[in-house]
Amino acid sequence: MPWTLHPDRPIYLQLVEQIRLKIVSGEYPPGGKLASVRDLAGDAAVNPNTMQKALTELERTGLIYAQRTSGRFITEDREKISQVRQQLAAGQIADFFGQMEQLGYSRAEALALVQSINEEMKQ
Template identity: 55%
Template structure:
């Protein structure tokens, strides 16, 4: 799995977003167990403390649940996940359109650019 991190933004924050995405996309299904803090930290080439911070914050958001020694699990509440998915999507659309609007693009130009894109050919996160 990809953990592409940038240096111009807090890492724990990026980790949170990436994990949210993995949950919303079903990569980590509802109720499923996710890897341990230490494993995830290694995956992402990040200090365990940093990963812990991301995970515990997502937990206080109600998205994850930790069971002391049995590990950490995605919430079973699918409506919660759907809610997050909608929230992320709406925020994304709004920010995108605002940006494009400020850059002077029209709706038609945007629709055009999107219909020309090929993102949807591959479902592995790779742009073909």
């Protein structure tokens, strides 16, 4: 998945989000080694300091960890990864309800609509 960065939001936050997505989607598998800051920065076309800041933030949340000499790794804690995945999904659903509300649907109506569209798409 290529990196898409928008200049109007802090770049490091967008890097955190995108690396997190790569982890929960399995593109970066649990226990896998992360490329070096320099390589990741080159790949995303961002400043190495910014990439460093993003990785420090991901370390703080426990999704990646640093091993003093051998680099950074994705956590092996699958429980943790699935927790983050669920949080991200919950965020998406909350956004969806918010948007449906703007269209004038209550949550119950929105859910019913999801059901019926899902049925339609099956056919």
